[in-house]
Amino acid sequence: MTAPATPWPGTPPDAEAEVAPPDPGHGDAGLRERLEAAVAAADAPDAVFAASRHGRRIVCAGGTAPPPPVPRENLRYEIGSATKAFTGLLLAHLVDGGPLTGREPAAALLDPGRGRAAPDAVTLGHLITHTSGLPRLPPGFHARALPAWRSNPYARYPAPLVIDAFLRHRPRHRPGTRWCYSNFGVSVLGHALAAATGTPWEDLLTERVLRPLGLDGTGLAATGPHTDAIGHTKDGDRPVPAFDPGGFQAAGAVRATPHDLLTFLEAHTDPAGSPLAGALHAVRRPLLRRGLGHRHVHTLSWFRHPTDGGPMYFHSGATLGQQAFLGFRPDTGTALAAVCTRRFRAHDPFIAAAYALLAEQ
Template identity: 35%
Template sequence: MRILNTWLSTILLATISTAQSLPTDAIAERANAHVGKNKNVGIAIGIRSGDVRWTKGFGRVSNPDGDPPDEHTLFEIGSISKVFNGILLADRVLAGELTLDDDVQASLPEGVTVPRGEHRAITLLDLATHRSGLPRMPSNFRPKDGADPYADYDANRLYEELADCRLSTEPGESYEYSNLGAALLGHAIALDAGRPYAELLTERVLEPLGLESTGIGLGNGTKRLAPVHDGLGRPAQHWNFDVFAPAGALRSSVADLLLFVDANLGLRAADSSKVLAFAREVRVETEPPLGLGWHVMRIGELGIWWHNGGTGGSRSFLAVCPDRQVGIVVLSNSERSVDDLAIESLRALLEPARSEPEVTPR
């Protein structure tokens, strides 16, 4: 589960151009250069630009043989799961069931202690925007199986960590990307609702969006689920999750994530449109700007909402630019990053916000 470094802004500042049709040849050339020996095993790309939709697979689902992945191939999407975690929070807030300023302690079982700052408690908004002061990972994260590291980390271990944890900063004070915080947020939301997290996420977020090929543990034992590979192309193990599911457990396809992109761009009717807009609303105007689960990149007046992800054998990237009705999904069943491929492709799709694009400090 990963987050892209701040060099995203530098790369996107290069001159970008568009044509009446998508620059698919250039994107395909870049993608083909990313697959092969000691590279990504398979990559699937989906693009939306206005009324044009394009998908294509590259490489192989299995190494060294097999067909290319397609838009229906299932991949582990890692930390893109955090975007859906933020949307679940948005849904429950708009339903009047929670508020962004709620103390996370209130949703946890009696006897469970959450660390507090000197001046205030950790709120749900702090967790959704990585400003809780919690570390990236728990100090008691010692997996029994390094190939499937999150499978045995349960709620009891989370509670043990919270009891012993010290905050690095006052809640709400500064950004520190935290898988622990994302896990705690989803766990608290589910406990407050009295429902298992996977069930609640499906009912409140995935089903209303029509995402039938997105879920936790989806595709086990089926050919649709792409085998995963390490950075050298060797077989790896799919990851399973317990309490850390909100931080990185989702699996999905390019086709499903393009439906999600379309809903965020306003290109398809969705009952969740208000929820999606609420989740995208920038809550923190520091660097980086943050929505609920989203990171936001600004180039002039152009806003790009994005997240990337990774597991032990997959990498992913998703971005939407509502101002230009552009979105991109890049999924791979290898441990090698697809960030640069996604960013280069995004550059080819977007018009410059101005003749000399600049990052606008917020």
């Protein structure tokens, strides 16, 4: 059960620890050693662990496969559910600068002919915070995706089906009362934002987030001037097709280079001077708490856990053949992006290693 969500927008600024001043060179050698050890432990064809301290970057790459023609740190990687951090920032930006408030009923945006919204309608804010009452995936998804379960299951569920499933669905719980992680809900949010702005999702994210932050090595489609990394199954031997998100773009379609991911995270660590400064501050504010002792804190975009110095923010993601971890700590000015080209497996050290690295910094 979740604690009552803090009203959004309009939440008070979060009290955060001051950022420690830069200390050039201090601890960099030790950090590099830990990054290199994490790359080796990933046991993946390609792995990159990239860290930034007050803008000073250390990038370590390696893998079990022969080095690709393009350096591993310059490949674009599928980040899966970590895409939601981009989606949350986009929503925060559209609220910060208009034209949205975050309280718009999604159904009214997707089907204006539905008439007046019900008092307990699912809003944009509910969708991004996983409090919409929607399940993880739409009803009937598994049956439709089964023929392509080991190749591209999401590709069999295009946008019209996602929207129709949402408009037909009746949530089990009143929106805003329970937390349930939902790829379905965040995907609906993407379609609702596109409808509200009259702009296709890919163009909307590019114009409002990617371009202002200078993320030239980030996109949604498996095409363009950048070379995409090739994912593999759990054994790391068998390649898998490039991920096709179907109608779930807002929940998992982003591909990015490690350097772009660090740029994205650095903007969150120190928003001052960014064209998205208001939104970057907004996505750091806690909105709801859940779990035993309400230890699990959620913002608009991130999972948030405490450390001795201050909060750390993170999100992970996976596709059929790749994994990613994104995280940052404002108190130490540290950002960490980790990617690898292998599907996760039982007792996988990849995400745990990345989480521990960030917590230690």
